Amino acid sequence: xxxxxxxxxxxxxxxxxxxxxxxxxxxxxxxxxxxxxxxxxxxxxxxxxxxxxxxxxxxxxxxxxxxxxxxxxxxxxxxxxxxxxxxxxxxxxxxxxxxxxxxxxxxxxxxxxxxxxxxxxxxxxxxxxxxxxxxxxxxxxxxxxxxxxxxxxxxxxxxxxxxxxxxxxxxxxxxxxxxxxxxxxxxxxxxxxxxxxxxxxxxxxxxxxxxxxxxxxxxxxxxxxxxxxxxxx
Numbered sequence: 078x079x080x081x082x083x084x085x086x087x088x089x090x091x092x093x094x095x096x097x098x099x100x101x102x103x104x105x106x107x108x109x110x111x112x113x114x115x116x117x118x119x120x121x122x123x124x125x126x127x128x129x130x131x132x133x134x135x136x137x138x139x140x141x142x143x144x145x146x147x148x149x150x151x152x153x154x155x156x157x158x159x160x161x162x163x164x165x166x167x168x169x170x171x172x173x174x175x176x177x178x179x180x181x182x183x184x185x186x187x188x189x190x191x192x193x194x195x196x197x198x199x200x201x202x203x204x205x206x207x208x209x210x211x212x213x214x215x216x217x218x219x220x221x222x223x224x225x226x227x228x229x230x231x232x233x234x235x236x237x238x239x240x241x242x243x244x245x246x247x248x249x250x251x252x253x254x255x256x257x258x259x260x261x262x263x264x265x266x267x268x269x270x271x272x273x274x275x276x277x278x279x280x281x282x283x284x285x286x287x288x289x290x291x292x293x294x295x296x297x298x299x300x301x302x303x304x305x306x307x308x309x310x
Contacts, residue, residue, distance in 0.1 A: 078146070078148065079136075081137060084209050085208070085209035088213060089145065094212045097147055100143070101142060103127060149199045149204075151199070157187075157228075159186075159187020160306070161253065161303070163177070163190065165190065168262065169196060169197050172206050174197040181295075186299065190222065223270060230273075233254060234254045234256045235251075237249075237257045239294055240278070241279050251305045253306045258270055
């Protein structure tokens, strides 16, 4: 996978994520000298090349002079053991997936579950929207999300589903370990997923609208759960 940009490189270096190659634009700019020093300090090798070559590598002129070649490694289900799990029921828009991933990292989510079929996967677009934070969190692919929900419930998780007809988010008392499912952009949660959830929750609206974008909803809900479960003083 070819990814690019300063924020993505910062995340890679932060967690010492393995890469195949790092390409930097040929430049005497002080900013690039600092990047080179950081890469050397952290044991990353790099190749200096032209701006034209970088654009050819990643297909994007606005790459900040940094292109990285790497493999993204999905996690297995053994990573589904933290106190805060997010499941995505067929999210198909890469921008929504990237935004949700970034929010999950900020809210302290332990792992993210996506489905094998009819779902966006980790692509350069997702990496870009997540600002590289996708490398900080386990992303697990499952064949059957309903079966995964059942396994989490058997392990003691209380599983919530985000749904417009659910209970007021702010009236719910969350206790970890907790899991929350967000549904498809157009159809929401599937019927079977709704039936398997322990509780459906919703965001109260002051004005009547059909729904919020799923990544916006995720931001509101995840930080409310995080506040109630993990930020108590």
